[in-house]
Amino acid sequence: MVSFRTTFLALAGAIAVSADYWVDPNTVLLQDRMAWCNDQRSVCPILCLQTTTDKPRDNSCDAEKLTYGCVCSDGKQPNITEYTLTLPYHVCTRWGTDCVADCGSDNDCSYRCRAEHPCGAQNPTPVNATSSTTVEATQTSTPTNQVYDGFGTDSQGSSEPKNTAGALRFGDSFGLAVVAGGLFAGFAMLL
Structure with a gap:
C-alpha cells in the first residue's frame, strides 16, 4: 500500500x-x-x-x-x-x-x-551529501628546488618519470621533421 x-x-x-x-x-x-x-x-x-x-x-x-x-x-x-x-x-x-x-x-x-535565468546543472547538490569536509594540502618530501629537464627524469638523474609531456612534444616535433626530411629527400632523388 x-x-x-x-x-x-x-x-x-x-x-x-x-x-x-x-x-x-x-x-x-x-x-x-x-x-x-x-x-x-x-x-x-x-x-x-x-x-x-x-x-x-x-x-x-x-x-x-x-x-x-x-x-x-x-x-x-x-x-x-x-x-x-x-x-x-x-x-x-x-x-x-x-x-x-x-x-x-x-x-x-x-x-x-x-x-539571469540559467537552466540545469549549475551546482548540483548530491542527495547523499550530509556534510561538507575540507581536505588540507600537505607538503610532500619532494625538494622545493627540484629542476626538471622535460625528458622524463629530474636533474639528479632519477629514472622516475617526472615530466614526460616535454619529451612527447619533442618527439612529435622531431618525428615530423624526420618524415618531412624523408619526403623532401625522396622528391630530390626523383629529379
Missing part, C-alpha cells in the same frame, strides 16, 4: 516544474514534450543511484501536462531542477527561448533572459 508520504512526495515532484518556470504545454509540439519526458525518465534512475541501487518508486512524466515525479526507492527525492536533461531543464530552456522572442531586437533584454 502506498503511504501518504510517498503520495505527497510524488505530487510535490509533479508540480515542481511550475514552481520554477512555466510554459503552456500547448505551445510546445507534442513530440518535443514526449522527448523531454523520455529524458526525464532516463535521468531519474541515474540520480537515484546516488543513494540506492533499486528502481525509483516513482519515475513518471506526463507529456500532456508537463508534470513529472521522481522519488527514489529509499524515499529521497533529488532536486531535479539542479540537473540537465530533466523536465524542468527543458521547460526552463523553452521559457528562455520564449523570453528572448518577446524581447524583439532589445539585446540587453535577450541577454538578461539567459544570464
